[in-house]
Amino acid sequence: MSRRSYKAALLAAAVVLLVFVSFFQKALNRERSDPQLGLTRGVGLGSNAPPVLAFTTVALGGFRGLIANALWIRANDLQQDGKYFEMVQLADWITKMEPTLTQVWLVQAWNMAYNISVKFPNPYDRWRWVQRGIELLRDDGLRYNPREALMYRELAWFFQHKMGQNLDDAHMIYKQEWAKEMQAVLGSGRPDYKELLNPTTEDAKHRVEKLKNQYKMDPARMKQVDDQLGPLEWRLPEAHAIYWASVGLSESKKSELITLRRVIYQSMHMMVLRGRLLSVEPLRFGPDLAKAEQANAAYEQMIRDDTEQKDAIKRAHRNYLKELVFLLYSHNRMADAGRWFKYVRETYPGSIPEPNLDDYALKRITGEMTGMTYDRTKTIINGLLSQSLLSLAADEDDRATGFELFARRLWSNYADSTKGQERRLGMPQIEEMKRTLVNDFLNPTNGLPPEAAARLRTKLGLAAPGPNAQK
């Protein structure tokens, strides 16, 4: 046999053997995953583990820990030196070495989203790292640990806290970028679930694919969450915190569920405070008082469902109701405020000592009335009137009325308490204080921008400025 044909024969033999061995593959895999003796016992990676993960968890055996340690050390050293470009890769390797250890995923994701992101002065650089943290948990962590409540909680927390709260200097960029991404997939306003569940056009199919593949969200589940707790504003991070916590509640093992419940009611609470997206560019949002009922229902549901920490949820519920009353009052929703005031006093007796709604609301804004000095009172009244005028200029009439109501109520309270001492402690008339502020706001040199000033002028019924007004 010539050398060439010998090689060809060897190659053919290799192919035949490869085909032959593939018939045994299933049986081999079954034996490998045998719960008693199989090589992959204890590594519950599910059937979707990629080959590289199967390799690291099975072939490396006990050496995985050593390699993971070396990678942790390298990651730590690089981080100390301010070199972050390898972090995504190292996190990927470290988590693949220990794919079923929840804490490994949590620490790596947290490190990227929290520790590394803030090292960058540029907000868009920070946003990239927050995304990497979210992706690590959402795309990989949940894939291998679909029943770990802490994994869902952490993912939801990134939305609720990192993006939703204002502790990070770049939080507005996070919110805006996320809103843009979601708007591109779901459109502005309410998602069209009919289209999402049964996409007919190419564009709709593409968007649903993106929603499922990139954001790992299921339209049917979204609708379910929206029906149960919504309507949610999906362009804001709180909706996604609620979504992932809800998925976690239904998919996780029955432990640590309180952490997921907390995310839901806290995010619902936040949706009431600022769950209405007014515009994406520039990013503007405001309170969504229409969600008050749903948020309350969420709290009540969580209290009913939870068996371990009912009291903690009740405390949070009580605080929510107290804040809601004040919020409604400050937005001039007197009837609603009165209804919730009654509800909180009945549900949590003794939680509000003030006898009536006015006193309660006033106390919320001023603190204890005793010890209110002239200067402090005047400053607060000026502040409330300013807020009222700015709300008018922003076309938020209810809010403006609420603030003015506060100012007038505080003024008359102060006047009552200083009766007989007007010469020494008398406050200027409220109309006079308001006029001064209006003049300041309408000052063409350093007042409000022309558009807002014109709106304020219209709302107050003032004449347009003369032609000599300075630009």
Added chain:
Amino acid sequence: MNRLFAIAKLTWKAAFRFRLFWVMAGLLLLCVVALPLLLKDDGSARGFTQILLTYTLSVITVLLGFSTLWLACGTLARDIEEAQMQVVAVKPVARWQIWLGKWLGLFALNAALLAVAGTSVYVLIQYRAKRLPPEQQQVLRNEIFVARGSLKPHAPNIEENAEALFQEAVKKNNVPPEEFEKLRGQLRERVTAYEQIVPPGYRREWIVDFGLRAKLLRDQPLFLRTKFFAAQTNASGTYLGLWQAGNSQTGVPVPLSLAADTFHELQIGPNRFDADGKLRISFINRNETALLFPIDEGIEVLYREGGFGFNFVRGLMVILCWLGLIAAVGLAAASFLSFPVAAFFSASLLVMGLSSGTLSTVVAEGSVLGLNHETGAGGGGLLDAIVVPCFKALLRIVMLVEQFSPVDSLSTGRSISGGQLLRAFAQIVLLLGGFFAAIGIFTFNRRELATAQGNS
């Protein structure tokens, strides 16, 4: 010399005969092509280029390092074991020429393979960079595809300043002599703190003297590399400061909120120097806590010193120096050991060299068994007394090699100067390589070649 080259040529021929050259070239090219597909980056063009440079060059170094070790041990030990060396040894070639010729052959082989792999890495990253948007290309040109030198502010003389304060204190107060050392220590701490700390609301200025370089850097952007620590952490983790590079005519204060405990690289616009080539960096602390800028790494200004191409070549040459040392270690081991033992011995030496982290921890703590954190004393006793000095000596030797980090420099756009390259060659190849060569040649000279036949 001809004899040396003849032996080197034989080594080359062997490498080709065993298809080692082609296998290695194929493997190296495969890693250059495959790695970009496998790596996960941070999502930025800069990050991707950095990780690509780091990982491709590291994998190339590791692959070549192991193959060199293997080949170095094999080429000599197996020649002796299989009695082929006897055929060469009877020729008019001195033993040292055989040894050095083999080393030269391996060195040249590595140079060729490194050139192939290096060229492909260079072409790959340039090709990828060309496909990026112009602003990203500019970022790469400024921060990665460049050889940046660095200058720091003139370091204060802490000892001198502390001594002056000490003399003054001793003159003014009646300090008992037994308190002198304690007072000196306190004053040293005070001077160090004064040089490093910026209290809330205070301003600090650093001056970096560029001298004549300033003229060469006309219209070139500079980069301020800074790091600070905060006395008290805050909720956001970032600290607001007003930064100004240049004097009141050339620079404007810029408010920046930066994180503590990490390095930041901030671009400085061009032409901010004073007339005498000095660059003034000022910082106003706008926080409620004091910030500490370490003297050694608090402030550093990076400037363009040269292009990426030559820097890349210099980086590869430092790697070649490492490979030259590995070849010397392998040949030295094979001079007196059989192939498997020599390979094991050399690999162990390499691992020990790579454990410099452990060595430096032991040396820093002064104990093998670790410190008692309550007493601050080491727990090793006699063991420490013997091992720590040994580790100290070892660490100094290892640092002769490890102080050069070409991959790191290339991926962060830092310059590898000609001087550094020469020093690397002197320390790694001439000094350490020479040491192993001396051992190798000495033992090879004294080795009875015929007795090795029984081993084969």
